[in-house]
Amino acid sequence: MAAASGLAASFAVTKAELLVRSSSWAKFGVGPRPRVGFRVRIQRGPRCEAAGTDLEEKITARASSVSALEQFKVSGTDRYMKERSSIAVIGLSVHTTPVEMREKLAVPEAQWPRTIGELCNLNHIEEAAVLSTCNRMEIYVVALSWHRGIREVTEWMAKTSGIPVSELREHLFMLRDSDAIRHLFEVSAGLDSLVLGEGQILAQVKQVVRVGQGSGGLGKNIDRLFKDAITAGKLVRSETNISSGAVSVSSAAVELALMKLPHTHSLFARMLVIGAGKMGKLVIKHLVAKGCRKVVVVNRSTEKVDAIREELKDVEIIYKPLDDMLSSASEADVIFTSTASETPLFFKENVESLPPVGEAVGGVRFFLDISVPRNVGSCVSELKSARVFNVDDLKEVVEANKEDRQRKAMEAQAIISKELKRFEAWRDSLETVPTIKKLRSYADRIKVAELEKCYQKIGDEALTKKMKRAIEDLSNGILNKLLHGPLQHLRCDGSDSRTLDETLENMHALNRMFSLGTDKSIIEQKIKAKVEKAQN
Structure with a gap:
């Protein structure tokens, strides 16, 4: 697995350490595909509550920031800088984790905003949300780097819970992008609950959105993810009647x-x-x-x-x-x-x-x-x-009623797959927005430079305000007409027959032709800002 090789230096993940995560599908005999969780090996010294001072913690934090800054300086050749930011979920589930461990990691609702703030302050985490119930403790993040982001969240969990990483990794599951999105949709629909189709979890997912919006903690991707998960949960319950006979x-x-x-x-x-x-x-x-x-x-x-x-x-x-x-x-x-x-x-x-x-x-x-x-x-x-x-x-x-629930669960999966495609299409379409801005900015810089040359050749004393305005209107008109075609091919709003794949191909082509470097530059800017903030 390509992703696993990238983890070797930091996590020491081996193929033998892959842990197939059990789920509600195993109970009901339904299995669209197994989930895979990475057992993460992180070297960490013993926890000592009495040891350490505020000064030592500040020195450690600064050393961590310096290390991150060094990583950033060489990021031009570093593979992780070239990857797209990922949606990930890291957590503990009732299916794989005893209550003794889940209760140590449980986060009361009142502490969700603070937890989100701490997670978003990590160098490679851009957005975060916490879903903590009696049956699960799950952290959803948008990671600027999958490898480093997962490591930072895992270390944060170990630090805040007091559970040694060697013990935590035996139960931790991690899912990325499509698998993470599908997991939340299944959770919202009650398919991952201890009791298939139970309704209480949908209210808990809604509460994540309410608390996040109230504290201003949810970012664009996570906010849309949870709202679409709520939609999926409602559709599953209304169209399959899976909650009838099901219990909380x-x-x-x-x-x-x-x-x-x-x-x-x-x-x-x-x-x-x-x-x-x-x-x-x-x-x-x-x-x-x-x-x-x-x-x-x-x-x-x-x-x-x-x-x-x-x-x-x-x-x-x-x-x-x-x-x-x-x-x-x-x-x-x-x-x-x-x-x-x-x-x-x-x-x-x-x-x-x-x-x-x-x-x-x-x-x-x-x-x-x-x-x-x-x-x-x-x-x-x-x-x-x-x-x-x-x-x-x-x-x-x-x-009870296993056979009927199996049938409803399969119907629910078809609904979830449809909603998953909708969310992924929305997220993929966001990729074109930076390219549109970069292309417009690139064209505007050329226009300004050429106008300056034009004014110098003619001479300012020979140009009236009306003449200058006419020249600028002319240049803007030419520019807009030239950009109209490329920009139209970067939009995928369903108004024409163009597919998302075609739009993304156009985006990559324009990035190459005009050397826009959109993906890399945006990630670099975000990580640099986080590292500099941590240093200060």
Whole structure:
């Protein structure tokens, strides 16, 4: 693979280290093609929280900038300067990564703008977005250099999470351009979710756009990518009805709880929901849909619980403050946790002190933890009186209706392929814009130079303003007529039969004929500006 050879110096990627990334297709027996993730070998010393000072960090950052500047100085012969900027996704998925690692890399929504800013400050990253949910943590970037950009993002992830790169690379997946775009479209359509067709992920993709626009962090390419992904997700759901019968993580948690409880007593079990946010509200709704008529809800404040109670008037919803969490848990058979707490709410000693539950519900208290980071410590699983399930345990629920989902997934792929072509056509058409500007600028420089020669020959004293205006109008008219044909052949707006390939061929031909050097000069300018900013 050509790309892999370019990584050798920095990443030491070998063919044996290619990791075929599992996906939702493997679960449902559908596989358009395997995804390949690069295992990236980055030499890095041990992390030490206490070591280092602000001065040392500044020296390290300056050394990094100097190194990048040296790379820039020799970029005229460096292969990476000749490549086009790439759209890439680097991340961790529920299909390949345990929750213990995903929770270390999870980025709260409030921190998305800051994270985007940090990523865009990297030397070879132009645009960025973060999609962090309970099932995935994915970073989307436009990289001015694929090789160096991926290395910078990977090192950033290792630094911010505290996970050694040697451990991180075992689970990291990376996709580029068409594969990265298709992946996001599949994510938005619910095809890459733990539960095929679940609808919550589409709302989360929309939230990435809202947060990005609010902070001014999304660039042109990433903004259009996520908006087109939203369109693809909506089309898949409306045209294939893939979400019918499909469930969200919250609904899957309810399904699993009822599956584990004795059938005759499942609806009489005492239900406790901790957290009244989006996930908690969905848990309550799904419990009600299954026939549950009473739910105790623990939350920091009563406002959200009151709103849920107002919406579900036929159900007894009892509010308890957070201080009453343990006492409420002592009276519950099934406990759902869905809070944003960064530390566990339940430890082994907490659960061990709770009174036992009745034999009618199996004599075991169930914890359904759908939070990332987890709300229930892993040590609770050591108790015989408790059973703990987290988001990774919901796979049991998704096996139903497999054949119907396979058919809908294949229909969805046809829609996604069409939307993928639309996005790629839009992105490819952007390539001609710099050439149009360069060609116009080149022609204007020639016009100005020739006008100066003309004025010098005639003499300024012999020219009136009216005569000068007439000469300039004449030169502009000739210039515009000469440029009209070439510029028309650089536009691909669907107004004629010209294909995108023809337009790009015209662009490359004009670049060669007039020595415009568009692609290289633009990338050089962007990287130089970033390096100089980092140095200052």
